[in-house]
Amino acid sequence: MFHKEGHRIILITAILLIAVNVISYLSINTYWIKFAILVISVIIFLLIIQFFRNPKRSTQHNDSHIMAPVDGKVVVIEEVFEKEFFNEKRLQVSIFMSPINVHVTRHPVGGIVRYSKYHPGKFLVAWHPKSSEENERTTVVVENPVAGKILYRQIAGALAKRIVNYAQEGQEVTQGSDSGFIKFGSRVDVLLPLGTKLNVKLQDKVKGGMSIIANIE
Template sequence: MFHKEGYKIILITVLLLAALNVISYLSINIYWIKFSVFAISVLILLLILQFFRNPGRATQINDLNIVSPVDGKVVVIEEVYEKEYFKDKRLQISIFMSPINVHVTRYPVGGIIKLSKYHPGKFLVAWHPKSSEENERTTVVIKNKIAGEVLYRQIAGALAKRIVNYAEEGQEIVQGTDSGFIKFGSRVDVFLPLHTKVNVKLNDKVKGGVSVIANAEN
């Protein structure tokens, strides 16, 4: 299963590679060159397919749980001052996605979208300390009846040149469902109330829509 953001790119890739291999087959008489063109074409196609894969995820809906919005590695767990929306201290959990991770973004909690905002910006490497404030990014705030207001931020990396965000203000959304896509290496920051219980450690690998990264107070 592939994400809809990849349909056009996959189709164009297939057509271009097919044309290249037809030309190679008809115009080149050296077998090993033909085989090399075919092998490289298959490799390119496999890389494109794996990047846009969208595996089904069975999220256990629970307002006490905050699930990871993406696949990747936990790179930050700390108290920070969130100055865009909350303007106070929050608990930040950041997850870095490499180019080989699934890049679908999922809603970490269910509820009502209170804010959905796009920010143009730079393309610093995703682990840069200032990437959360200076890179191209989106900010989404969800109002959940138990967890309160949860903010997550999609952040473009040095390779990511497009962020897709489906969240619309006033929309009621379901935990774990598709909220967008980030192309190539990137990261997502989640901002939670300070009293939230963290369930992950630095360098833990997490799965979007499945891994419970924190628990809200009941």
Template sequence: MFHKEGYKIMGSAMILLIIVNLLAHTFIFTDWIRITILITSVLLFFLIVQFFRNPKRQTQLNDIHVVAPVDGKVVVIEEVYEKEYFKDKRLMISVFMSPINVHVTRHPIGGRVKYSEYHPGKYLVAWHPKASEENERTTVVVENEVAGEVLYRQIAGALAKRIVNYAKVGEEVVQGSDSGFIKFGSRVDVFLPLGTELEVKLNQKVKGGISLLAKVS
């Protein structure tokens, strides 16, 4: 199963690679060069296709659980001052996605979308300390009666040139459901109340919609 954001790119890539190979077959008469171009084309298309895969995930719904919004590795767990929405100190968990990870963004909790905002910005490497505030990004806050408000932020990186965010203020969302997509690698930050009981550690690999990040009381 593939994400809808990938169909246009996959289709364009397929047409382009077919044209390249037809031209190679027509104008290049050295067999090993034509075979090399064909193999390279197949591998390139495979990489593009795997990037847009969208595996179905069965999230165990629980209002006090905060699940990972994306696949990747936990690279930061620290107290920070969140100045866009909460304007106070929060516990931030950052999950970094490599180009080979699934790049679907999922809602970490279920509830009502309280805030959804896009910010244009730079394309610093995703692990740069200022990326959360200076890079292109979207900020979404979801609230339910048990967990309260949880903020998560999609952040573009040096390779990610487009962030897609489906969250709309006022809509009800289901935990683990599709919230958006980041093309070609980046990170997502989750902001939780201080004192939240964590269920992950630094450098731990997580799966979006499945892995438990924290329990919010």
């Protein structure tokens, strides 16, 4: 299954690669060159479709669980001052996605979307300390009856040139459902109340909608 954000890109890529190979077949007489073009075309197409894959995930809904919003590696666990929405210190868990990870963003909790905002910005590498404040990003806050208000932020990286955010203020969302998509590498920050019990540590690999990154009692 492929994410809807990739349908157009996959189709355009397929058309362009077919055209390139037809032209090479008709105009190039050297067999190995034609074969090399075909092999490179197949590799490019496979890379594109694997990037936009959208595996079906069966999230076990639990209001006291904070699920990983994306696939990737935990690269930051620290206390930060969150000044966009809470204006107080929060516990930040950051998950970095490489280009080979699934790039679907999923709601880490279910509830009502209380805040959703897009910020244009730079394209610093996703692990840069200032990327959370200076890069292109979207901030979403979902209010959950047990966990309270949980903020998560999609952050564009050096390769990511477009962030898609589906969350709308006032919308009721389900834990594990699609929240957005980031094209070509990035990271997602989750901002939790101080003292939250974490189930992950630095360098742990997590799966969006499947891995429980924290418990809130």
